[in-house]
Each structure stands twice: as C-alpha cells, then as structure tokens.
Amino acid sequence: MSKTSFSRKRGDSFKFSDSERKKLNNAGDGKAGLVDADNPPLTERQLERMVLAREVRLVREKTGLSQSQFASRFHIGLARLRDFEQARSEPDFIVRVFLRMISEDPGKADRLVKLVECESAAHAP
Numbered sequence: 822m823s824k825t826s827f828s829r830k831r832g833d834s835f836k837f838s839d840s841e842r843k844k845l846n847n848a849g850d851g852k853a854g855l856v857d858a859d860n861p862p863l864t865e866r867q868l869e870r871m872v873l874a875r876e877v878r879l880v881r882e883k884t885g886l887s888q889s890q891f892a893s894r895f896h897i898g899l900a901r902l903r904d905f906e907q908a909r910s911e912p913d914f915i916v917r918v919f920l921r922m923i924s925e926d927p928g929k930a931d932r933l934v935k936l937v938e939c940e941s942a943a944h945a946p
Contacts, residue, residue: 867908874908880924881906895923895934 863871881891881902888906892899897916904910912920923930 870908870911873911874906877902877905877912877920880920883924884927894931895919 881888884891886894888902889899891897892902901910905912905916919930922933
C-alpha cells in the first residue's frame with residue numbers, strides 16, 4: 822500500500838494553476854465551465870421569486886406551524902401556500918402585507934383573523 826502525502830499544510834487554501842483552471846473550464850475564456858445546458862443560470866426574476874419564497878417559508882417557520890396549520894390558521898389556501906414556498910407562484914401585494922404582519926406580531930394577526938371570522942359569522946344569513 823502506498824503512502825499518500827500532500828504538499829500543502831492543513832488549513833491552507835487550495836488554488837488551481839491557470840493551466841488547471843483552463844482544463845476545468847474546457848476553454849481558455851473562463852466562461853465555458855459556467856454554462857451548463859442542463860442547468861442554465863437563473864434570471865434576475867427567478868432569483869427574486871426564490872428570495873420571496875424563502876421569506877414566506879421563514880415567516881411560517883417563525884410561527885412554528887406546519888404548512889397545513891399555518892394555512893388553516895390564517896385562511897390561506899394550502900396549495901397556494903405551497904406554491905409560494907416553492908417559488909411556483911408569487912404572493913400578491915395584500916398577501917405580502919399580511920405575511921409581514923404575521924412575521925412582526927403573530928398574536929395580533931391571529932386576533933385580527935378571529936375578529937374578522939366573528940364579524941363574518943354575524944353577517945352570514
């Protein structure tokens with residue numbers, strides 16, 4: 822069995838030489854390695870949507886509720902909530918405001934939902 826040795830010390834950063842970097846990129850322009858037909862770079866719009874999806878998920882996780890519990894408690898459709906969290910769709914302005922309110926004071930948001938529920942029940946025929 823041969824003994825393997827390394828020339829750099831533990832903790833030192835590893836750096837490719839220019840020739841090694843060119844081999845990895847399959848071209849000398851430095852861009853070929855970044856382009857992948859199966860995984861194209863995301864557009865700015867897609868990145869924005871992903872950031873928004875993360876914010877929706879973080880708001881829900883801050884409450885400690887599952888997706889179904891959160892959707893039920895705050896009267897958001899479960900499928901719609903999942904679409905928001907997985908960046909398949911984007912919440913409209915009023916939903917964003919509601920999510921911000923939930924994030925800042927979940928108790929107050931819950932009280933307002935219950936108040937509106939009571940008012941809706943009182944006005945129901």
